[in-house]
Amino acid sequence: MFLSGLYRYPVKSCQAQSLEASAVDLLGLRGDRRWLVVEASNGRFLTQRAWPRLTQLKASLGEAGRLLLEAPGQTPLEVAVPADDEDLRGVTIWRDTLRVPDAGDEAAGWLSELLGKPVRLVYCPEQRARYLPSGYGLNSDRAAFPDGFPLLLIGQGSLDELNRRVGRELEMLRFRPNLVVHGAEPFAEDGWKRIRIGEMTFRVLKPSVRCILTTLDPRTGERSADREPLATLKTFRERDGDVLFGQNLAVDGSGEIALGMEVEVLK
Structure with missing residues (x-):
């Protein structure tokens, strides 16, 4: 095998x-699912289950973990990894709640345009990761x-x-x-x-x-x-x-x- x-x-x-x-x-794999799109109003996570438009979101990692976002009809956007303890946002993923850094207004605006609703992009530093x-x-x-x-x-x-x-x-x-x-x-x-x-x-x-x-x-x-x-x-x-x-x-x-x-x- x-x-x-x-x-x-x-x-x-x-x-x-x-x-x-x-x-x-x-x-897990370095850089896998370290970023998350959440509703701007309540921090609830979004997935393809309810938002199939996410299938059109291409994300790749560059130097220092910087995130490159691409989608049809939108100008590519590079997002820096936010500081671990600045601009923390409360988010909910299934039964877990945690506070993680927000990636800023530019990324939020880019993704809100893609999905047609107000959203934020957040990042999970290792020390803020969830328990299983x-x-x-x-x-x-x-x-x-x-x-x-x-x-x-x-x-x-x-x-x-x-x-x-x-x-x-x-x-x-x-x-x-x-x-x-x-x-x-x-x-x-x-x-x-x-x-x-x-x-x-x-x-x-x-x-x-x-x-x-x-x-x-x-x-x-x-x-x-x-x-x-x-x-x-x-x-x-x-x-x-x-x-x-x-x-x-x-x-x-x-x-x-x-x-x-x-x-x-x-x-």
């Missing part, structure tokens, strides 16, 4: 950034702005089997993984507890619960009229009311991983 896909999402719910290699630290959901991982495990966990892994074989059942080819990026593993049997990752990629080790914490976001075309933001692949997943991947696809991971230590690295199941 080997690592065949490596993706980060600098802004939560933006387009995927395909990588050849990446540094990995406590929060209760009952999962170690006390030291943290996450920035993913739904709950630092990393998401999916086996290519699992998607191939799902596509066979759906009857057409659906993109891996509908499921927004960080890591894609080639060479495993369909859903083999369900039974993994600990894996090694290169010199890095990862703990498999829980299956990923899937939602309506998977029915969005990641290129256009259009929703599948037949509610695929969620409809087919419900026929064979539903457990206690949750539809499961992929596995959430935490990382031990820090280092670097790259495409082509061997993936070894340790437990």
